[in-house]
Amino acid sequence: MNTPTQLPGFWSRLSLAFGAFFKTAGDAEFAARVRDNGVGPVAAPAPAPVPTPAPAPAAPVPTPLRANTPESALQLLTLLQREARLIDFANENLASYADADIGAAARVVHEGCARVLKEHFTIAPVRSEAEGARVTLEEGFDAASVRLTGNVVGKAPFKGTLSHRGWRATDVRLPQLAKEHDASVIAPAEVEL
Amino acid sequence: MSARYAIGIDLGTTHSALSYVDLEASDGENTAHGVLPIPQLSAPGTVEALPLLPSFLYLPHPDELAPGELALPWSTEGETAVAGEMARSRGATTPIRLVSSAKSWLCHPGVDRRAAILPADAPEEVTRISPLEASTRYLQHLRRAWDGAHPDAPFDQQQVTVTIPASFDPGARELTAEAARNAGYASATLLEEPQAALYSWIQGSKGAWRKQVKAGDIVLVVDVGGGTSDFSLIAILERDGKLEPHRVAVGDHILLGGDNMDLALAHLVARKLAANGTQLDAWQMRALTYGCRGAKEHLLADPNATTWPIVVPSRGSKLIGGSIRTELTREEVTAFITDGFFPRVEAGARPATRTRAGLTQLGLPYAQDAAITKHLSAFLARQAGATAELEGFAGRVSAEHSFLHPSAVLFNGGVFKSSILAQRVMDTINDWLYMEGAEPARMLEGADLDLAVARGAAYYSYARRGGGVRIRGGTARSYYVGVESSMPAIPGMEPPIQALCVAPFGMEEGGELELPGQEFGLVVGEPVHFRFFGSTTRRQDAIGDVLDFWGPDELQEMNEIQATLPAEGRTPGDVVQVKLHALATEAGTLELAALSPEGQRWRVEFDVRNSANQ
Numbered sequence: 001m002n003t004p005t006q007l008p009g010f011w012s013r014l015s016l017a018f019g020a021f022f023k024t025a026g027d028a029e030f031a032a033r034v035r036d037n038g039v040g041p042v043a044a045p046a047p048a049p050v051p052t053p054a055p056a057p058a059a060p061v062p063t064p065l066r067a068n069t070p071e072s073a074l075q076l077l078t079l080l081q082r083e084a085r086l087i088d089f090a091n092e093n094l095a096s097y098a099d100a101d102i103g104a105a106a107r108v109v110h111e112g113c114a115r116v117l118k119e120h121f122t123i124a125p126v127r128s129e130a131e132g133a134r135v136t137l138e139e140g141f142d143a144a145s146v147r148l149t150g151n152v153v154g155k156a157p158f159k160g161t162l163s164h165r166g167w168r169a170t171d172v173r174l175p176q177l178a179k180e181h182d183a184s185v186i187a188p189a190e191v192e193l
Numbered sequence: 194m195s196a197r198y199a200i201g202i203d204l205g206t207t208h209s210a211l212s213y214v215d216l217e218a219s220d221g222e223n224t225a226h227g228v229l230p231i232p233q234l235s236a237p238g239t240v241e242a243l244p245l246l247p248s249f250l251y252l253p254h255p256d257e258l259a260p261g262e263l264a265l266p267w268s269t270e271g272e273t274a275v276a277g278e279m280a281r282s283r284g285a286t287t288p289i290r291l292v293s294s295a296k297s298w299l300c301h302p303g304v305d306r307r308a309a310i311l312p313a314d315a316p317e318e319v320t321r322i323s324p325l326e327a328s329t330r331y332l333q334h335l336r337r338a339w340d341g342a343h344p345d346a347p348f349d350q351q352q353v354t355v356t357i358p359a360s361f362d363p364g365a366r367e368l369t370a371e372a373a374r375n376a377g378y379a380s381a382t383l384l385e386e387p388q389a390a391l392y393s394w395i396q397g398s399k400g401a402w403r404k405q406v407k408a409g410d411i412v413l414v415v416d417v418g419g420g421t422s423d424f425s426l427i428a429i430l431e432r433d434g435k436l437e438p439h440r441v442a443v444g445d446h447i448l449l450g451g452d453n454m455d456l457a458l459a460h461l462v463a464r465k466l467a468a469n470g471t472q473l474d475a476w477q478m479r480a481l482t483y484g485c486r487g488a489k490e491h492l493l494a495d496p497n498a499t500t501w502p503i504v505v506p507s508r509g510s511k512l513i514g515g516s517i518r519t520e521l522t523r524e525e526v527t528a529f530i531t532d533g534f535f536p537r538v539e540a541g542a543r544p545a546t547r548t549r550a551g552l553t554q555l556g557l558p559y560a561q562d563a564a565i566t567k568h569l570s571a572f573l574a575r576q577a578g579a580t581a582e583l584e585g586f587a588g589r590v591s592a593e594h595s596f597l598h599p600s601a602v603l604f605n606g607g608v609f610k611s612s613i614l615a616q617r618v619m620d621t622i623n624d625w626l627y628m629e630g631a632e633p634a635r636m637l638e639g640a641d642l643d644l645a646v647a648r649g650a651a652y653y654s655y656a657r658r659g660g661g662v663r664i665r666g667g668t669a670r671s672y673y674v675g676v677e678s679s680m681p682a683i684p685g686m687e688p689p690i691q692a693l694c695v696a697p698f699g700m701e702e703g704g705e706l707e708l709p710g711q712e713f714g715l716v717v718g719e720p721v722h723f724r725f726f727g728s729t730t731r732r733q734d735a736i737g738d739v740l741d742f743w744g745p746d747e748l749q750e751m752n753e754i755q756a757t758l759p760a761e762g763r764t765p766g767d768v769v770q771v772k773l774h775a776l777a778t779e780a781g782t783l784e785l786a787a788l789s790p791e792g793q794r795w796r797v798e799f800d801v802r803n804s805a806n807q
Contacts (some may be wrong), residue, residue: 088512089512092512094513102513104502107518108504111487176239176240177239178239178263180264181238181239182238
């Protein structure tokens with residue numbers, strides 16, 4: 001996915017999507033704006049016969065902020081719950097358990113999260129240098145993909161130490177959804193007959 | 194018809210895949226190829242394109258799913274069954290609605306394979322389907338996936354190959370071809386899976402295979418899939434200065450594969466848990482099997498790992514308190530998998546067979562001995578003389594060899610992602626070779642274990658058009674019909690039968706042979722049955738040869754074959770003298786036909802029904 005510099009990266013979008021979801025749910029005025037501008041929750045496109053689905057990016061709007069459709073966020077939650085039991089895990093009260101029990105459950109969560117990331121995203125480091133290496137940022141560097149910290153003064157080229165390599169999603173492969181599918185059901189209740 | 198692509202389909206017991214070669218972009222041994230991602234339901238209302246299509250079919254209850262949840266990229270009007278990933282995961286919790294291992298049922302001689310019998314343990318209200326129908330559904334799904342992705346190159350205009358186990362009998366081959374026709378495949382060719390694996394290896398080497406094998410080599414293909422094990426021997430000949438692979442022998446059908454190994458481990462761990470007072474239900478057992486597979490793969494990939502933890506998650510939403518933690522140790526994996534399925538046996542070891550208890554058998558005829566190496570030693574011993582009459586191999590086989598000496602081994606199937614298991618098989622074979630003073634066999638490198646069969650099938654479609662190397666060999670068995678011998682009847686004894694060879698070993702595609710001399714009287718309007726036999730070892734019998742005696746291992750009786758003369762223009766009850774013809778079709782099936790003196794032709798059907806039930 002090619003992200004223009006002024007656009008938020010995938011993870012920022014994810015958090016925006018969560019924000020938009022709750023804001024839409026809780027703020028009627030915002031919801032109306034989302035509806036009238038046609039940027040908010042729109043019906044998922046009918047599954048088209050393409051082998052590798054990519055989520056449709058929201059259309060550019062004149063407002064400085066944009067909201068993603070919550071469907072993709074809900075879909076990701078569904079995957080994380082199904083594969084990694086993430087919602088179950090996050091809703092547990094850790095105070096009442098020994099670390100060994102938490103560790104056992106964490107294996108399920110870790111393995112499942114890794115699987116979801118591997119199957120649905122291609123994630124690569126932003127910087128290829130080893131962490132701790134000296135790096136030079138030339139003028140016009142991409143400020144969205146590199147964050148300057150500490151003694152941020154003067155002008156480019158900036159010299160510093162790489163403390164985190166960063167991550168960039170180079171590909172997203174979320175499943176397609178049926179038209180009538182209710183994405184808000186993250187995990188259906190199970191009833192054994 | 195101008196095909197743009199050569200398509201290969203691996204119709205597996207547990208997974209299916211579609212691979213293709215772009216004919217316009219390929220030249221000689223340089224091929225442009227790919228694997229088609231197959232859109233399938235991974236959960237209700239969720240469609241994912243995955244490289245493999247799990248060969249499972251789920252038959253949901255009418256109230257089970259919300260409307261519209263079964264939508265796929267193509268029209269699913271009237272569709273009541275789900276194929277693929279969702280079928281597998283849903284079926285694990287509701288097995289009474291899950292059709293699995295349809296391919297193993299398709300070659301089960303004891304059942305009517307056109308009858309709606311699957312799922313075998315479904316209650317009355319579930320509308321069952323036949324093994325043939327299930328296979329048709331998977332093939333249909335793959336065709337639609339292709340058409341969706343390539344609207345400019347419709348599936349039925351491409352060159353298509355579907356793979357089958359080398360051990361499939363003529364009836365099962367014919368059924369697979371029929372499933373392909375029913376699925377709308379205009380002209381599909383069949384290819385044996387071990388051959389496909391070798392084709393894929395040849396393709397992957399981009400010509401370098403000529404350096405890895407030489408004339409006189411005998412390549413043993415060991416293919417252990419999810420549900421079946423399949424062996425083939427391929428001899429490398431040199432003709433006109435070119436290397437030419439010849440498939441000289443195929444093994445028996447062995448229902449034993451990687452899934453059995455995971456299940457064996459899961460039962461072991463479940464017993465361990467039960468000893469500590471923890472009982473698992475069916476749902477947890479499935480999670481445990483899944484966990485065991487992961488643990489097995491880790492332990493078999495990393496020789497230094499001693500244990501691998503397994504967590505069976507709780508079923509309810511309380512994840513932490515309710516999960517069960519256990520572990521799998523290296524000793525357990527070694528004892529159960531390495532020594533259980535691949536024991537280091539002697540060359541004389543044979544798989545144990547017990548007489549089946551009871552008269553009727555409803556389930557699949559799983560292999561009784563889990564030791565794959567024993568099945569392998571039995572196969573090599575039975576085929577000791579497989580290359581005796583092959584040109585260029587005259588001096589290589591001696592009567593003192595107790596088994597056929599392979600000089601190279603090609604592995605196929607996900608099981609051999611573990612180098613420990615591949616090495617164990619190599620060591621075992623090399624022990625056998627050492628005992629007979631032969632050079633050790635080498636392992637052919639660079640095999641693609643998961644997708645080799647589909648890729649090789651696509652390459653074969655391509656090679657058939659003259660683009661690449663072709664494996665020769667023809668039919669892998671000779672076939673016989675039983676005829677009553679003209680001996681005086683002895684009270685209390687069945688009249689002895691003779692076996693008349695109706696199709697010799699190694700018939701090449703497109704070849705047709707007439708049974709000389711012998712004529713059969715067919716009664717108009719009445720089906721006539723013949724006992725039918727096959728042999729994987731009798732290479733020397735010519736068409737028309739009559740066998741009075743044969744060893745117990747030499748001929749295997751198959752389901753009866755049947756010829757019916759329609760009454761058109763004849764008086765029912767009349768006897769017509771016909772001659773039998775054997776035809777090895779271009780599509781890879783065997784056809785037997787009856788020809789009247791006037792030149793009329795009728796097909797002799799391989800009876801796919803259980804004769805005992807008639």
